[in-house]
Amino acid sequence: MDKHGTYLRKPEWLKIRINTNHDYRDIKHLMREERLHTVCEEAKCPNIHECWASRRTATFMILGDICTRGCRFCAVKTGRPTELDLLEPERVADSVSKMRLRHVVVTAVARDDLKDGGALVFAETIRAIRRKAPYCTIEVLPSDMKGDDESILTLMAAKPDIFDHNIETVRRLTKRVRAIATYDRSLAVLRRVKELSPNTPVKSSIMVGLGETKEEIIETMDDLRANGVDILVIGQYLQPTRKHLDVIRYYSPQAFDELRDIALSKGFRHCEAGPLARSSYHADEQVDEESRRRHDHLIQQTEEETKAE
Template sequence: MTAKPDWLRVKAPQRERVGAVQSILRDLSLNTVCEEASCPNIGECFKAGTATFLIMGPACTRACPYCDIDFEKHPQPLDPTEPTRLAEAVRRLGLRHVVITSVNRDDLPEGGATQFACCIAQVRALMPETTIEVLIPDFCGSEDALSIVIAAGPEVINHNTETVPRLYRRVRPQGDYQRTLRLLERVRRSAPHLYTKSGIMVGLGESEAEVLETMADLRAVHCDILTIGQYLQPTPKHLKVESFVPPETFERWRLAGEQMGFLQVVSSPLTRSSYHAEQVQALMRSHPRTPKIGTL
């Protein structure tokens, strides 16, 4: 693998705090995307007492060549106790904002949407002041599955675009660019009080013009929040890094995104979908939205 430039080097995590978070996760038998996807920010986030919970896993039914999460054709049945255990972890960690994501579960009729809804309900019951963000799969385009998640009432629905349209077949072979845009558009249309979010990886061979075009597509479906980060090759068997994008380019994209009308753009080499996700609370205060009767 190509050597990383200096701007991608991170400090060693504080072992005591990381160990404390890991102890809670192990005690409650929970997975995090921080660990399963080899996130470079795990030390910073665990030190701050935050984690992005990975439900319905750890094995995924899709084998995306950029992702470090294990592929499994025959994943385990859903655990009905998982939502309760997740809510307890939120309580023990004292989280003010929680991110819940999942592996793809294309083997399930509704893609696991009901498990998302159960997790949201349990967190609401135990930690009513905690804001909830869900990073969801595309549910193979199922509107019914998406409606289940919307009805559960998270504050933020995130679905990652991942890359530019030209690279979809290579980077996200079981995904569909237009399906991603339709999902975000459906959330905005059916629940305009919710905040929508998406993320892009760069360094996979895209041009700067293609990144800007993808950003414009996301704004066209009224996406509120955008994250842009550098792709890092997890192992030699994964897609290679085509380029390391310098910090000044990420800053240009951040400014361009703000000019396009995104409410928040988090753009840096180490940015990931859930990096500093708790900042959405400030966004909600500055851009409040009131649920309309009948939307939930």
């Protein structure tokens, strides 16, 4: 909605190509069969058809599908979560193995009802995937877990290949956009992860179009770099329903190109910036070389063992 109270029409570059081919249907069937949730569906991600149908990748959402927070940008259901599903880590790992994923992103609803924010289930999911799909690299995208150091230690002990926690927006807009989470606590979580595991790529994302200024975006870049973030994702905020925050501005592809150039000039090793860029978009391309070598070696080893049989 612009300053005159008129809803903004989506520009041409935000039109999404729908593709429901065999791979798309296969992944959807598998998710339902295993009673799993994906943030692709729950958050109404605009890239679901590209990722499922073309890249055959998905972002698993563990700890149920009910979030304890009510962020004003997010379409995930909010309420009181049910009990934990202790078999979920194994089902996620089984699905990763069946799909022979090269890279998997594991995220979750915020579970402020749990003392550790769900860190133990994250860790168990990582370990289960390592056992059943050792060739797959693993990225985690948790909430801030209330900044609890024990929770961060629990999760990082499982050694994910990439740690991702989203700052979401600039400092000035945080209270209006996010529920419970704070700007400085998110920075503290990112910094702590880098202290614990200096060689693990740390990633964060910011949405634009909520009324931030270019100067505020650059300030956020500086804050993220100062707190150990290596990879930055910048994407257009899209209003999931009329009940959510309005879009104040649609950024052009050229504006995203400029923001990417600025980010890279500040030392980010990778910046995914574009109208449809999201946390897990093209995540498989952001894995570091060491993890990629491990993946390629295990794939080759698996193929040799299969031929020997």
